[in-house]
Amino acid sequence: MRSEDGESSIATTSCLLLSILYFLAPILFFSLCPLCLCGELKIMITIVDCGINNLRSAQKAFEHLGFATHVTRQPEEVAAAQKIVLPGVGAFGAAMKSLRDAGLIEPIVDGITAGKPFLGICLAMQLLFDWSEELGLHAGLGVVSGKVTKLPETPGLKIPHMGWSALHFPRSTKLFANVTPGSMVYFVHSYHATPDEPEVVAATCCHGLEFVAAVERDNLMAVQFHPEKSSVVGMQILDNFARL
């Protein structure tokens, strides 16, 4: 009897344990799973939607390279970002207004100041400067001192400067690691930025004049061209940024 009792109690206990496990296993699995995922995708690239640009190309380029992206125009999400990408197409004044109205200026500037990797694309490179003369004078983010002015009219050259042009590198930078000098990238712009401090210049290009095609200062990077439309070379540049 005793032994029978003992056996039955063991059976009952193991049955109970099994059923507890049965119910707990999925909970454990699902609660641990996101942790695994976070471990896998360490890098999340936050792409700021400033309302007027086509950011889908930049997003798809990062995803093609295997990085996770998050598109947002919520200031608190930008404030919490690990890496910030600001794409930009359109007019300077309208873009600044859109950023201001969405409350995005503070988290962007704070993120840059705090040392988060930041990449500005096309118009977003210009937005980093003190001011632009596009369609009247407009104040920029002032993170890089300098100005944005129109490309000069030059006989035989068209404005907007649109198409593939070669990059020249005055120094070696993180953003252009493994990019051969003279590589061509895709530009579409009518204005160009001139920093007060030449040491921030990461790349130059020629269209009527030699203009600044990219800047890099510690964690702050910006390009006048479209890496997301610049084929293999552009993908190398985005990969360099994502791996910082």
Next chain:
Amino acid sequence: MPAKRIIPALDINNGRVVKCVKFENMRDAGDPVERAAYYDQAGADELVFLDITASHERRGIIADLAAQVTEEAFIPFTVGGGLKTTDEMRAILAAGADKIFINTSAFENPPLIAEGAAQFGVQCIVVAIDAKQRGANSWEVYLHGGRTPTKVDAVEWAAKVEELGAGEILLTSMDGDGTQAGYDLELTRAVAEAVNIPVIASGGAGNIDHIYDALTVGKAEAALVASIVHYGKYTIRQIKEELHERGVEVRL
């Protein structure tokens, strides 16, 4: 001066590339997305998609196409064919296309060019012109895929579309199209000299000499290529290497 561009053109019907050809390392040559990725890797500078779908669902189909191409090809691309409104343009540009082109609708409704340029920027608006020779140094604009003559001079129309806000002209010689006998250099040069916006030469490419001539004698900024690359006669890289050797600045 930006590099001269080589632009493969793909005709799309119901979301599929019309001319099915044999490609190495490609599972499905009729898939426009796979073809776009292939040409990006092959060194094409841009892509042009001409949608010839006749069905009512076509609007959604071409926006989907633009969305899918954006996921796999990382070079600029232009989509067109039957676009009539700025809403249709917006859907394609929002999906990730860089430019749209309009042809018949631009002719029948010229303010559409200015409206598109104002909303999306001149760099997004390409006007396609189909022209047929009607005498010495005279070419006539045709509409509806070359079926409808207009009596309007192609060079004058080109100057007009620039004035209205077109950022680029895609110029097709109907006499040359499909012949592989060379681009119409006189037409290309006449239009290129009449405008300050880039001209893409189209129609008639049969060999690399033809492309070289269009980009030099014809003064075009870009050459559209179809059969000579689709059927594997040349690779994009072969074309660009030879152009480079002959002194034309291209992206290698």
